[in-house]
Amino acid sequence: MPKHLNRVTHYEKGKYDLAILHVDQQCLLSDLGKSVLFKEVRKQITDIPIIVVNHGTPTYPERFNQCAKEAGMGESEQAGIEWARKEMKKLLEGIDAMVVNSYQAAEEWGWGIPIIHGLDPDEWWDLPKEPRIVTFISPGGMGNKYYGRLLFGETRNILREKYGMELVWIGEEKQCKDWDDYRDFLGRSLIYFNPTFGSPMPRTRTESLMSGCCVVTTKYHDADKFIKDGVNGFLIKNNPEDAAKRLAWCMEHYQKCIEIGKQGRKTAIEKFHISRFKNEWMELINKVLTKNNE
Amino acid sequence: MNKTTAFLTFAKWHQRPGTGSSKIRAEWLINHWSEAEVFVQGKEYKVIIFQKTYWLEYVKKFKGIKILDLADPDYLDTVPIKEIIDNCDAVTTSTEALAEAIRQFTDKPVLCIPDRVDLDVYNVQKEHKGRAKKVCWFGYSHNAKLLDKVILTLKKYNLKLKVISNFRPPYQKANENVKFEEETFNENVLDCDFMVLPRDDRPRGKYKSNNKTIISQALGMPVATNPQEVKRFLDPEERKKEAELRLKEVREKWDVRLSVKSYQDLINRRDKNKSNNRV
Numbered sequence: 001m002p003k004h005l006n007r008v009t010h011y012e013k014g015k016y017d018l019a020i021l022h023v024d025q026q027c028l029l030s031d032l033g034k035s036v037l038f039k040e041v042r043k044q045i046t047d048i049p050i051i052v053v054n055h056g057t058p059t060y061p062e063r064f065n066q067c068a069k070e071a072g073m074g075e076s077e078q079a080g081i082e083w084a085r086k087e088m089k090k091l092l093e094g095i096d097a098m099v100v101n102s103y104q105a106a107e108e109w110g111w112g113i114p115i116i117h118g119l120d121p122d123e124w125w126d127l128p129k130e131p132r133i134v135t136f137i138s139p140g141g142m143g144n145k146y147y148g149r150l151l152f153g154e155t156r157n158i159l160r161e162k163y164g165m166e167l168v169w170i171g172e173e174k175q176c177k178d179w180d181d182y183r184d185f186l187g188r189s190l191i192y193f194n195p196t197f198g199s200p201m202p203r204t205r206t207e208s209l210m211s212g213c214c215v216v217t218t219k220y221h222d223a224d225k226f227i228k229d230g231v232n233g234f235l236i237k238n239n240p241e242d243a244a245k246r247l248a249w250c251m252e253h254y255q256k257c258i259e260i261g262k263q264g265r266k267t268a269i270e271k272f273h274i275s276r277f278k279n280e281w282m283e284l285i286n287k288v289l290t291k292n293n294e
Numbered sequence: 295m296n297k298t299t300a301f302l303t304f305a306k307w308h309q310r311p312g313t314g315s316s317k318i319r320a321e322w323l324i325n326h327w328s329e330a331e332v333f334v335q336g337k338e339y340k341v342i343i344f345q346k347t348y349w350l351e352y353v354k355k356f357k358g359i360k361i362l363d364l365a366d367p368d369y370l371d372t373v374p375i376k377e378i379i380d381n382c383d384a385v386t387t388s389t390e391a392l393a394e395a396i397r398q399f400t401d402k403p404v405l406c407i408p409d410r411v412d413l414d415v416y417n418v419q420k421e422h423k424g425r426a427k428k429v430c431w432f433g434y435s436h437n438a439k440l441l442d443k444v445i446l447t448l449k450k451y452n453l454k455l456k457v458i459s460n461f462r463p464p465y466q467k468a469n470e471n472v473k474f475e476e477e478t479f480n481e482n483v484l485d486c487d488f489m490v491l492p493r494d495d496r497p498r499g500k501y502k503s504n505n506k507t508i509i510s511q512a513l514g515m516p517v518a519t520n521p522q523e524v525k526r527f528l529d530p531e532e533r534k535k536e537a538e539l540r541l542k543e544v545r546e547k548w549d550v551r552l553s554v555k556s557y558q559d560l561i562n563r564r565d566k567n568k569s570n571n572r573v
Contacts, residue, residue, distance in 0.1 A: 162497060
């Protein structure tokens with residue numbers, strides 16, 4: 001943790017100027033711990049402006065379809081999204097600003113200020129590449145659609161059976177000892193496969209770009225705004241045959257992937273730089289504080 | 295004789311004696327290479343050939359000539375090979391297809407030294423008499439499913455099937471399953487009339503070597519890869535003709551001593567290269 005940050009046991013009124021809280025779609029479900037955490041902390045903070053960072057999207061069909069049905073809004077994925085939008089508005093009433101991670105997330109929620117994350121290029125290592133495919137999606141939680149576990153699983157089976165290739169799921173088959181081990185492993189990987197559907201701007205996708213990996217990704221959450229297919233990465237359809245075919249092609253075209261990885265890193269430095277990220281945050285914080293002092 | 299060259303074999307590294315690739319790509323060569331032996335821990339060598347072993351720390355430290363020898367595209371199983379290759383002087387492979395794939399990852403010399411046979415091990419040949427009655431397949435059990443596609447053809451021609459494998463598990467559709475043992479292998483093969491080795495059209499089949507074919511041919515056994523050849527080899531005259539032709543080829547092209555020569559040339563070239571770099 002950076003030296004200028006301190007952990008505290010409780011909130012003290014009058015001591016701070018601004019609160020930044022985390023929220024996501026799981027906070028809408030009262031049976032989940034995240035929901036309790038947000039609501040209880042939120043209640044303590046009544047004297048200063050609050051910005052929430054919404055790290056999620058309204059996508060959670062495995063739970064929200066049923067919620068919509070119980071609320072008399074019909075039973076479909078779209079009804080679930082509508083239900084989540086409405087509930088998030090209610091949950092965040094009185095909040096000064098909601099930051100979201102992608103432009104698509106802002107569209108899906110119907111509001112929110114997109115601040116796209118940023119990384120320090122020096123913190124990510126573009127090392128000589130091992131010919132391997134890696135991915136790093138969450139192994140549990142949020143159903144299968146959001147993180148693209150369904151697409152991942154089917155793609156993996158096709159890769160194995162049709163192309164005789166294996167891939168590495170970081171966090172499952174590959175346990176990293178520490179952050180350096182993770183950066184080293186990622187930096188030495190030729191291909192990063194991002195199968196996510198609902199996750200807004202997955203950080204590992206950006207870390208892979210910054211590490212010079214050839215990124216093969218679904219188009220969702222703005223990927224099609226910064227990945228030019230075949231130039232600085234590859235865009236795949238939400239279809240395991242398409243994904244497996246592209247990944248197998250990449251494994252057979254090492255030098256091409258190296259070139260694409262280099263272009264990907266250039267894109268990451270241009271679009272996902274830590275300086276831009278900090279500036280956008282400072283601007284928003286100034287705006288919120290100025291408005292509250294008027 | 296001072297042993298200056300070592301093969302660090304897969305069999306030794308993983309404590310799995312009898313591993314096919316270690317036998318074919320190291321032990322048989324050592325039989326005909328007086329300066330070479332299987333790697334001994336703690337001993338000093340001038341040259342080490344890492345036969346399907348990926349010991350990065352040692353490769354980085356070792357100052358002599360280092361060669362990585364590959365018999366399979368293990369990187370498709372996510373084994374890291376690039377960093378090891380970058381720290382070696384050369385790579386050898388069992389097939390040209392594998393060499394082609396590896397050349398993508400490196401500017402180091404990548405040389406195909408194909409699997410060959412030790413003709414002192416396969417020193418007896420089949421005498422072909424009468425219509426064929428029994429055919430043979432050998433290999434690791436997990437590859438035996440390739441035989442599924444020939445079963446109907448064998449039934450059609452009333453041929454019995456003997457499978458020689460590591461018994462994990464035995465092949466259920468065979469008439470006879472025999473456990474692979476070096477001492478009884480030749481005898482078990484020669485008890486049959488010809489071999490059936492269906493083409494491996496699985497995704498990694500293109501990287502597979504022809505070692506089963508040449509071992510069979512060294513024993514004077516014709517190899518059928520399709521139904522037409524099965525039909526042809528029912529006839530003892532056809533088998534005799536094929537066996538003589540292939541045995542001649544094996545002696546000319548597939549003698550393991552040729553592989554020893556290839557390694558020695560490669561090592562000499564690398565040695566000169568290192569000396570020049572030092573100058």
